[in-house]
């Protein structure tokens with residue numbers, strides 16, 4: 001069994017930042033990711049609020065972070081999902097799809113996933129017209145008619161991005177006002193090919209090989225109708241990737257986010273958490289980076305300092 005000082009689960013903004021600090025503190029560090037390194041920010045078409053980069057694509061920012069982390073000497077195993085954990089003993093056991101490892105401390109940075117709306121046709125047409133990522137799948141629908149579901153920042157950003165590709169973008173929101181930043185809302189209002197339907201929900205997504213239509217319901221009048229559409233972009237928020245943590249006895253809050261204190265400690269000694277999987281109220285790259293750094297330096301203290309308070 002391979003032995004490590006720290007194993008970081010998830011190579012997104014939080015995990016990569018933690019990796020830079022654990023390696024530079026002299027800790028032998030392994031970062032595991034079920035996908036490629038970079039995490040969720042890779043899905044952002046443009047990032048304009050990360051200090052030092054006035055404007056950068058999410059993919060490029062993610063790549064820069066991963067390269068930086070590798071350059072300082074972290075070992076990153078990509079496409080290796082963690083499947084099981086044993087965390088209650090001094091030596092923590094991490095099982096993956098292909099190996100079993102041992103570590104003195106663990107940093108959980110598994111991020112979150114896009115929420116589904118749970119209607120008929122959503123699972124069936126996922127990847128065939130149902131998408132959760134405008135940047136990833138928008139270019140397939142150049143010149144087509146697309147639907148965006150949601151009313152927050154993600155829905156508005158996706159709408160703006162798609163408005164420059166698709167012929168027509170319809171946004172539906174179950175309430176009668178967006179919850180997004182004002183500047184985004186005014187940008188959307190200025191787009192000639194964006195149409196907004198308030199108090200509206202999807203009842204069913206239909207098609208054959210690909211999405212062809214949706215059934216919509218006005219939740220005030222209960223009137224239903226069918227709309228021809230080529231793609232549906234679901235943007236109704238995120239939920240934490242917490243299954244592993246919960247199964248291993250890590251405490252979560254009522255929404256499933258890992259409970260942490262200001263030092264990124266969880267309820268289990270030697271187990272830290274950082275980024276979108278935690279109950280920190282802000283979910284941004286900058287906060288994920290800061291939490292990752294704290295978790296890394298706390299894991300250093302846990303391993304190396306004899307009087308560390310657990």
Ligand SMILES: Cc1cc2nc3c(=O)[nH]c(=O)nc-3n(C[C@H](O)[C@H](O)[C@H](O)COP(=O)(O)OP(=O)(O)OC[C@H]3O[C@@H](n4cnc5c(N)ncnc54)[C@H](O)[C@@H]3O)c2cc1C
Pocket residue numbers: 009010011012013014015032033034035036037038039040041042043044045046047048049050080081082083109110111112154241244274275276277283284285286288
């Ligand atoms: C469309 C979009 C646009 C955004 N735009 C901005 C923006 O402009 N500015 C900003 O600051 N923030 C933005 N965000 C938010 C930002 O992306 C997140 O806050 C940030 O990526 C969180 O980083 P993280 O490391 O906590 O999680 P993530 O980046 O999600 O990384 C988690 C990693 O864990 C891995 N993982 C999960 N489970 C396992 C497992 N069992 N085994 C191994 N690996 C696992 C995943 O594959 C993933 O790589 C945006 C988010 C979205 C969705």
